Amino acid sequence: MPQLPVDRNVAANFAGNAWAALIALAVVPVYIHLMGIEAWGVVGILVSLQAIFAMLDLGLSQTLSREMARLSVDPGNRQAMADTACTIEVVYACASVAVALLVLGAAQFIAHEWLRPEHLSREAVRDALWIMALVIGLRWPLALYQGAMAGIQRQVLLNGLLAGFATVQALGGVAVLRWIAPSVQNFLLWQGACALVQVGAMRIVLFHCIAPPRPPRFDIAILHGLWRFAAGITAIAVVSMLLTQVDKILLSRMLTLADFGYYVFATTVAGALYALTTAVHAAYQPRFAALAALPDTGVLARVYHHACRTMAVAIIPAGVVLALFSTEFVAWWTRNPELAARSGVLVSLLVVGNLLHGLMHLPYALQVAFGWTRLALVSNAIAVAVLVPTLYVAIGRWGAPGAAVVWIVLNLGYLCITVQLMHRRLLPREQRRWYVEDVAIPLLAVLAVAAPARAALPAPLPSPWFELALAAVSAAALGAAWLTTRAGRP
Secondary structure, X not given: OOOOOHHHHHHHHHHHHHHHHHHHHHHHHHHHHHHOHHHHHHHHHHHHHHHHHHHHHOOHHHHHHHHHHHHOOOHHHHHXXXXXXXHHHHHHHHHHHHHHHHHHHHHHHHHHHHOOOOOOOHHHHHHHHHHHHHHHHHHOOHHHHHHHHHHOOOHHHHHHHHHHHHHHHHHHHHHHXXXXXXXXXXXXXXXXXXXXXXXXXXXXXXXXXXXOOOOOOOOHHHHHHHHHHHHXXXXXXXXXXXXXXXXXXXXXXXXXXXXXXXXXXXXXXXOOHHHHHHHHHHHHHHHHHHHHOOOOOHHHHHHHHHHHHHHHHHHHHHHHHHHHOHHHHHHHHHOOHHHHHHHHHHXXXXXXXXXXXXXXXXXXXXXXXXXXXXXXXXXXXXXXXXXXXXXXXXXXXXXHHHXXXXXXXXXXXHHHHHHHHHHHHHOOOOHHHHHHHXXXXXXXXXXXXXXXXXXXXXXXXOOOHHHHHHHHHHHHHHHHHHHHHHHOOO
């Protein structure tokens, strides 16, 4: 397998993820305008259900990515790579059917007993959930093929495909709603059609890139060799799902569907930060896996710090600026003052939580590279036990903002405790350097630029002055992060 430089993969991931996030965000106001905020709340249920049933991934997408990265070092492993992908693909196909049937069976209960629609009929919500079952089942194998493509270092090609499909999916959704009928059912049917084509295309491309000498085959022995690592990843995925989705589960029950729709919108905006996080994580995860197999950790430590500083430059300026200017940004972007007023504070709080969460992605990637899943599993299990009752109380007293604040506190706990324990075991001499040089210095530098600008600029700022001010503050924040991390690079 050809080995592309990590920096090239990072650039490809940035370009692909940034475009996919931008095109998806650009059409959200159009979707809400055409379908209504309640319908967008239903779409939020789709996102949550996909995450909830991610536990049926069985840890296999990350396992496949890790195995592909290890096998791709030797070109003679092409057949083993193809057989591994084919074997895990069969398991994924069974999981896809199980997921679709579970959603189908739960649709009646969710529509009639769980959600609180005010304008949409419960029958319409139920029908949308039935279509969701198909969409989720069709989308399921995408994580498998994306993980495999990342593992064989074909991330430039992967991101080209993802960006292209994201464009067709977003613009096609607008066309369906505008020219056929503005219903959530039609929107979901279009998502299902896109998923079917995308899965087929990704499978063809993956096996073309591997180019095995003979057709791939299912081999049960491969599963026997991978099940322990996959089981650990699965357990982490289950508790991680609870950590990231329990707020939406409780809010969908405790709020009206319209209010839940505003929260879903805020999570969509704040979630754009993950496009940058994923770009860096996906590029360095295979590199970590390869270096972790070496007896000397010196090279791994240098690559790790380079990756963490790249992550800091990618997400700290974007996260800080968006958190400080969230209401103005949403009002400018959507041209909807009510939407901005109802979601601005939520966006700020969720962005802060997502920023802290993003900083922990590479320490977690290092744990996966070493096959050490126990720390993440135990810490997540403890967090879930504390999180659920805390969220229930916070939502009952403060509503959606209470849930967002709990998300921030949770990630602060991870940053202070779990990351410290990880460094002590895997890279014991690199802990202080990570906290100070990789995180604190760029964060303080960005705050020193962006916070005074926020205090000095009037609100609201009319167009085009807002656009110019936002661009200037963003550029200054990015420059501050880049200069402070570059000065300390190995």
